Amino acid sequence: GIQVEQSPPDLILQEGANSTLRCNFSDSVNNLQWFHQNPWGQLINLFYIPSGTKQNGRLSATTVATERYSLLYISSSQTTDSGVYFCAGRGATNKLIFGTGTLLAVQP
Amino acid sequence: KAGVTQTPRYLIKTRGQQVTLSCSPISGHRSVSWYQQTPGQGLQFLFEYFSETQRNKGNFPGRFSGRQFSNSRSEMNVSTLELGDSALYLCASTTGGELFFGEGSRLTVL
Numbered sequence: 398g399i400q401v402e403q404s405p406p407d408l409i410l411q412e413g414a415n416s417t418l419r420c421n422f423s424d425s426v427n428n429l430q431w432f433h434q435n436p437w438g439q440l441i442n443l444f445y446i447p448s449g450t451k452q453n454g455r456l457s458a459t460t461v462a463t464e465r466y467s468l469l470y471i472s473s474s475q476t477t478d479s480g481v482y483f484c485a486g487r488g489a490t491n492k493l494i495f496g497t498g499t500l501l502a503v504q505p
Numbered sequence: 506k507a508g509v510t511q512t513p514r515y516l517i518k519t520r521g522q523q524v525t526l527s528c529s530p531i532s533g534h535r536s537v538s539w540y541q542q543t544p545g546q547g548l549q550f551l552f553e554y555f556s557e558t559q560r561n562k563g564n565f566p567g568r569f570s571g572r573q574f575s576n577s578r579s580e581m582n583v584s585t586l587e588l589g590d591s592a593l594y595l596c597a598s599t600t601g602g603e604l605f606f607g608e609g610s611r612l613t614v615l
Contacts, residue, residue, distance in 0.1 A: 495548035
């Protein structure tokens with residue numbers, strides 16, 4: 398099956414720093430999304446981004462479907478950005494496959 | 506517009522019991538899918554329903570089952586609970602390929 402690798406697995410930042418999270422797919426995927434899991438476990442939608450670039454405030458994302466990767470940019474990070482970030486996409490079986498996640502800690 | 510609602514939010518069961526979890530999708534969404542999250546296995550797909558029909562199924566034993574009702578609400582059931590079934594169970598409703606998740610049901614099996 399499709400493998401989804403996220404990097405880095407862990408990241409510690411000082412408040413105000415910028416970061417880039419990466420998601421690599423072993424095969425083509427559709428319906429790529431980025432999520433932020435809050436401390437209570439809920440997955441919050443960040444971007445639905447099958448291809449191209451989108452921006453929402455301090456966050457932006459880029460998916461290059463032909464090269465099977467997606468990037469999530471966080472600028473001017475805040476402590477509330479802390480948590481786990483997941484990417485997910487649907488492969489040929491149409492099942493949603495999640496990445497392994499990036500654990501982000503933003504320190505004041 | 507109300508989001509995806511999952512009940513119960515927390516529950517504790519003992520081995521051998523069964524459990525039923527409920528998910529009400531966003532109004533107008535006809536597709537519901539379920540996921541299990543554990544520290545060891547990460548987020549794994551359980552099954553997906555559309556208009557009361559199971560459209561896809563993950564690699565879980567037959568103890569895990571689900572269904573969808575005519576109002577798009579969905580339930581999943583786990584029978585003969587095992588310690589390893591302790592997990593966060595997440596439900597999502599889908600529109601246009603985009604998923605929206607509920608807050609999850611956290612199951613502890615003792």
